[in-house]
Amino acid sequence: MGAACCAGAAVAGGAGPTSLLDGTIWGFVSALPIALYHYYPHVALGLVTLLAAATSTLYLAVVWLTPVTKTSSRSELSYVSPASAAPQPLPSLLDDAEEVQLSVVVPAYNERERLPIMLRETVEFLESLRREKRSLVQGSDEADANVAASAGEEHKDAQTVRKALYDPLETYEIVLVDDGSRDGTHEVALEFGREHGVEVRVVRLVKNRGKGGAVRHGVLHSRGSLVLFADADGATRFGDVSTLSRALAHILTPRGHAMVVGSRAHMVKSDAVVKRSWLRNLLMHSFHLLLTLLLRPPTPASLIPAFLRRKDGCARGEQRQRLPVQPEIKDTQCGFKLFTRPTAKLVFPASHIDGWIFDVELILLAQAASNLAMQSKPPCMPSQQGHGQGECKGLEGLALPIAEVAVHWHEVGGSKIALLTDSVRMALDLVVIRANYGLRRWQPPPPAL
Template identity: 50%
Template structure:
């Protein structure tokens, strides 16, 4: 009987094994390949101080000679704003004007991005050695805003996006070599939103790096709540990320007015994403049951689920950007998910390495002091030790989620049905390549 059962299992495993072997070449074939930067894409366009309108128009037609730096360089400005743009000559002026108006409001009022004063004796320090900065994270977040750059990454546009961007730089006085500079990088071929964002961030100069959509759907002044949350959750070694979230808008007028098919695809995508990245399993269901039965016991650290992965308003420290962006592969719409996966994988690997959870120094030099419980990613209010206050405060690469004001703007480049299918396929490709080890996972981060 045992022999026949073993034989049956063996026979059953053969077609399964053959199926897996046949699917691997298919995975290799359908996996997209990111191309390297062309020589011309390592330079940028900008406007010189005192340039005339004619000079600006001429500059847009010439090959740029100014070379970009890299993410490995020291930070030289407090904030980099990366804006991917494909045929955005109409929407870019509104978004860019709003962006500069808000940043200038902070600068002229001598206010900080995080809305707090400089750190004193309890400073959280500078970025880690891998992304050491001459301009520290404390300075970027807590000192008055004095320097920033805006990087428009033109993703192979067919319209006058570059000319419009340079004209705005001239109008808003965002000139070459100043503490407030606008740069335009031209990609010779369209890569996709993810590829444009990656290229911009890999050449950013900021201690803080934000990428924002060119449509201006997210209110830019919501940058300050993101910076305040990043200041709260960032690690002593300078790691952390904060993502803008529209999850609170579900059921609101902004979402209800969207078409049925758009809302259906949105909810289907989030369900598929949840099942794929956090699939239900007996062990996971058991852990959830145990947590509900013994909520007071210490639980394994895990990144809280991000409810809105696709909002185009995300903020990273320079250290975290350097740790995850060079490893990313997806150039299309689903690139946000890969970035969040990489950050979460870095936290998990660091914790598994035995480095332990992040220890937060307190005023008396100890850790674990009872503090008021803050609300973040669904954590309720109350009082507890630091281990219970907020799991984000103990993760090596915390990812916080902050509600933002958002309104749909016409002119979207997304083709609903086609891109929804493409996003689902990219999710499968993403999960399979990391699960099979075809794509490198991030290393351990210092804590």
């Protein structure tokens, strides 16, 4: 479980002084090198040389640690299914035509034992909706759809997404991405599809890429108006997709953008967390701290008591219009996230991280796309319906709102995470994300317009 931050600005724009106090402190600090050079020129030159060498070393380290973009082989751009043993070409997320209401993307690496349980729960739930002619939101509060649609003109993408949410579920797909497994995971998935008469599209990656790479590959070749990725261990109750769907229906923008994150933050004091080893809990809290420091560092003004600060614009007697801010996401790492197709088109093609920490980059990219849209057209962003309550509180006016929704989760044995080595890799990937977007080596996504 992690603590994501409102770090879209780190991707979308520069990080200059945020208040008069910050500007004053920044001006004082920037004057120190000039004074040092005036009185001690040799010391100043020595420090500049050391700083240049350290900066160059750090830059080279970032370049070395940055993952290389992997290209897909011909076999990885095809799938097999119970209905077709011959490889068929995969579709593209960037295609305009949606063919199913929901795509469920399941990344799997050596999941022969755990996968059938997850697939069974998934299929049983989705088939029950289809059999009983219920929608993904299970027909709750249909009036919301009409109110939201009448609040302003909706783009056709938003209409398609809303239809997928509120119409009885008729079409869905399961995309199983076998991430270089060696235990016959793909065979288990195909056998499950044959036994249950379900279309399971199996994509096999030649080499293990990591969870992030597998999820990206599956989403980029999905067909749904809605795209859910879910872990193969079945730790999250699949029926909670309806909870995520209801939240997404409330925050859906007129351009069809929204993202809902399953969260285990409410379980932080439960037995499932408290009774884990002290090392695992220590690493979890250290991850929270590092994530906050790297992606949402405190400013000087934020460290000074409020009564010493001056109000923005009071020097000129003017008032600034503040853009809406995405509330903090408390759990970034839960493997249960729901995207609209327009949102998936923005964030997944722009993502880079293949490892465990890829969720953080997706949230950053979504926030960046939202910030860029609001900066370009701040007065024109209409508010969405239902933002004022529960998990949707504080999302009013965002161009790409991200809701965090509590889900039912339980510990499942057989985790593929190597506690120490993967924790170090995750910490390094956080630095890589922050550095590459800060240095503009990685480009932000298009605005969510």
